[in-house]
Amino acid sequence: MKVLISDNFSREGLQLFEQAQGIELCYLPGVSERELKAAIADADALVVRGGTQVDAELLATAKQLKVVGRAGIGVENMDMEALNRKGVVVMNTPFGSTTTTAEHTIAMLLALARQIPAAHASIKEGLWEKDRFLGVEISGKTLGVIGCGKIGRLVIERARALNMKVLAFDPYLVPEVVRQLGGEQVEFEELLKQSDFITLHTPLNAETEHLLNEETLALLKPSCRVINCATGGLIDEVALAKAIKAGTVAGAAIDVFAKEPPAADNPLLELDQVVFTPHLRASTLDAQVNVTVQVARQIIDFLLNGIVVNALNVPAVNADILKAIRPTINLAEKLGAFLAQTGPRGLQKVTIEYAGVSIDHPTTPITMAVLKGLLTPMVGSIVNYVNAPHLARERGLHVVETKSSESEGYSNLIRLTLTGTDGSCSVAGAMFGTSGRIIRIDDLCVEAIPEGHILVLYNDDRPGVVGHIGQLLGEAGINIAQMNLSRGKDRVLTLINVDSQIPDSVLARIRDHESILSATQVLL
Numbered sequence: 001m002k003v004l005i006s007d008n009f010s011r012e013g014l015q016l017f018e019q020a021q022g023i024e025l026c027y028l029p030g031v032s033e034r035e036l037k038a039a040i041a042d043a044d045a046l047v048v049r050g051g052t053q054v055d056a057e058l059l060a061t062a063k064q065l066k067v068v069g070r071a072g073i074g075v076e077n078m079d080m081e082a083l084n085r086k087g088v089v090v091m092n093t094p095f096g097s098t099t100t101t102a103e104h105t106i107a108m109l110l111a112l113a114r115q116i117p118a119a120h121a122s123i124k125e126g127l128w129e130k131d132r133f134l135g136v137e138i139s140g141k142t143l144g145v146i147g148c149g150k151i152g153r154l155v156i157e158r159a160r161a162l163n164m165k166v167l168a169f170d171p172y173l174v175p176e177v178v179r180q181l182g183g184e185q186v187e188f189e190e191l192l193k194q195s196d197f198i199t200l201h202t203p204l205n206a207e208t209e210h211l212l213n214e215e216t217l218a219l220l221k222p223s224c225r226v227i228n229c230a231t232g233g234l235i236d237e238v239a240l241a242k243a244i245k246a247g248t249v250a251g252a253a254i255d256v257f258a259k260e261p262p263a264a265d266n267p268l269l270e271l272d273q274v275v276f277t278p279h280l281r282a283s284t285l286d287a288q289v290n291v292t293v294q295v296a297r298q299i300i301d302f303l304l305n306g307i308v309v310n311a312l313n314v315p316a317v318n319a320d321i322l323k324a325i326r327p328t329i330n331l332a333e334k335l336g337a338f339l340a341q342t343g344p345r346g347l348q349k350v351t352i353e354y355a356g357v358s359i360d361h362p363t364t365p366i367t368m369a370v371l372k373g374l375l376t377p378m379v380g381s382i383v384n385y386v387n388a389p390h391l392a393r394e395r396g397l398h399v400v401e402t403k404s405s406e407s408e409g410y411s412n413l414i415r416l417t418l419t420g421t422d423g424s425c426s427v428a429g430a431m432f433g434t435s436g437r438i439i440r441i442d443d444l445c446v447e448a449i450p451e452g453h454i455l456v457l458y459n460d461d462r463p464g465v466v467g468h469i470g471q472l473l474g475e476a477g478i479n480i481a482q483m484n485l486s487r488g489k490d491r492v493l494t495l496i497n498v499d500s501q502i503p504d505s506v507l508a509r510i511r512d513h514e515s516i517l518s519a520t521q522v523l524l
Contacts, residue, residue: 003025003045005028005046008030010289012293013289013292016300040058040062044066045066045299047069053077054078059079071294072097073096075312078090090311091298091299091311093298098151100281101229105155106155106158108253113135117275147170147230148177150391155199164197167183167184171345173395174347174421177395196223198227200227200228200230202230203231203381217236224249225251227252229255232259241271244274251271251274251275256279309386311384311386312381325362332429333370335429339427343418347397349398350370350397351417352401353401354414371391375392413439415428427440441456441495446486452523452524453498454523455519455522456520457518459517461492472509483495
C-alpha cells in the first residue's frame with residue numbers, strides 16, 4: 001500500500017515505513033500542488049504536518065485514499081467535512097507534544113519574570129544595564145492556571161516543583177482532581193484577582209474566545225503577568241496591549257496569536273514588557289520525532305492490521321458494524337456536545353441510557369462518541385474516539401451505561417444525564433431514519449435538529465417573548481432556520497436554530513428581557 005508523506009518528516013518515522021512489509025513509501029516534502037494531486041491519485045494513506053492543505057479539491061483526485069495521518073494535534077489544515085464525506089479516517093497524535101508545550105510555558109514564565117530576552121538584546125547592542133533589568137522571583141508567587149487538561153496539569157506539577165502556589169480554574173473539573181496535583185480550584189474571577197502569573201490552557205471556542213478581554217483584564221493585579229502558549233484568540237490582544245501600556249498589567253509572554261504571523265501593526269509588538277516566540281510550543285527535536293514516530297505506527301497498524309488508533313472521525317469498530325451505527329454515533333456525539341455547553345459545572349457523572357434497537361449493536365463505540373462530544377468543548381482537539389474514555393477517567397468523570405427495550409415510542413433512543421457539583425440535567429435523542437433529533441431536554445419534549453448554531457432559551461410563559469427575540473435577531477441580521485418550543489408548568493423552553501453565530505452583544509440584550517430566565521448559545 002502506498003503511503004504519501006508531503007511534509008518534512010523525521011528520519012526515525014521514515015524508517016518505520018521503509019521497514020514495514022507491504023508498504024511503499026513516497027516521501028515528497030515541499031511538493032507542489034500540481035505534483036501533490038498527481039501523487040495522491042493512487043495513495044492509500046496521506047501523512048501531513050501543518051504545511052499541506054487537505055481540502056475537497058485535493059481529495060477529489062485521491063481515488064483510493066483510506067486514511068490521513070496528522071503528525072501533531074491540530075487539524076486546522078484539513079477539511080473534516082470533505083474527509084468525512086469521502087469516508088477517510090483521520091488520525092492525529094494528541095499526546096506527542098504535551099510535555100514540550102508545558103515546558104515551553106514554564107520557560108516563557110521564567111523569561112518574562114527575569115526579562116531575559118531584553119537583557120540579551122541589550123548585551124548584543126554593547127550595553128551593560130544591570131540596574132535596568134530588575135526581575136521578580138517566582139518562588140512563593142501564585143500561578144493561575146486556566147484549563148486543567150493534559151498540558152495544564154503538567155504545568156501545575158512543574159510550577160509546584162518551583163515552589164509556586166497554584167490556583168486553577170476549570171469549570172468542568174471536580175476540585176479533588178486539582179487538589180491531587182497540589183493546586184486549589186477557584187472561581188474564574190478569584191483566580192484573576194489573586195494570581196501573580198496567569199497561564200491559559202483551554203481550547204478556542206465560543207465560550208473561551210477573548211476570555212481575557214478589557215473587562216476581565218481589569219480584575220488583574222498591576223503586578224500580574226500573562227502567558228499564552230495554548231492557542232491564539234483566547235486573549236483580546238488590543239485590550240492586553242492597552243492594559244500593559246496603562247500599567248494595569250505588568251507584562252505578557254505570547255507564543256500564539258489570533259492571526260499568525262501577527263500583523264506589523266499588532267500593538268503588542270511595540271511593547272518591551274512582552275516576550276514573544278513564533279508558535280514554538282511543540283518545537284523541540286524530541287517532540288518532532290515523537291509525533292512522526294507515533295503517526296507512522298498508527299498508519300502502519302491501520303493499513304496492515306485494520307487497527308484504528310487516535311481517530312478523530314471514527315471509533316475503533318468493524319467496518320460493517322460502523323456502517324450500521326454511524327448515524328447513531330453522530331447523534332450521540334451531538335448530544336454529548338449539547339450537554340457540555342448547557343449542563344452543570346464540576347462534572348461528576350454521566351449516565352447513558354440506551355433503548356430500542358440501539359441495544360442490538362455494540363454500545364461501546366456510541367459511548368465513546370458521547371464522551372468525545374462531551375469533552376471536546378472542554379479540552380479541544382486533543383479528544384478523539386479512542387482516548388475519550390481515558391480523558392473522562394482522568395478528569396474524575398464516572399460513566400454509567402444502562403440498557404432497556406422500552407424506548408418511549410421511538411425505535412432508537414439515547415438519553416444522557418449529566419451530574420455536576422451544581423446540579424444535573426438531561427437530554428434525549430432519537431433517530432428518524434438516518435437523521436438524529438433532540439427529542440427531550442429534562443422533562444420538556446422538543447424536536448430539534450442538532451446542527452450548527454442553536455439558541456437555547458428558558459423564559460416565563462408570557463405573550464410577546466418569541467416576537468421580541470425574533471425582532472432582536474432580525475435587527476442583528478441573524479436568520480432563523482428553525483424554532484421549537486415546549487411549554488412546561490413554570491417555564492417555556494425554546495430551541496432556535498440560526499444560520500450564524502449570535503454576537504455577545506445581542507445575547508446580552510436577549511438576557512436583559514425581564515421574561516428571559518436563561519439564554520445559551522450552543523455550537524454543534
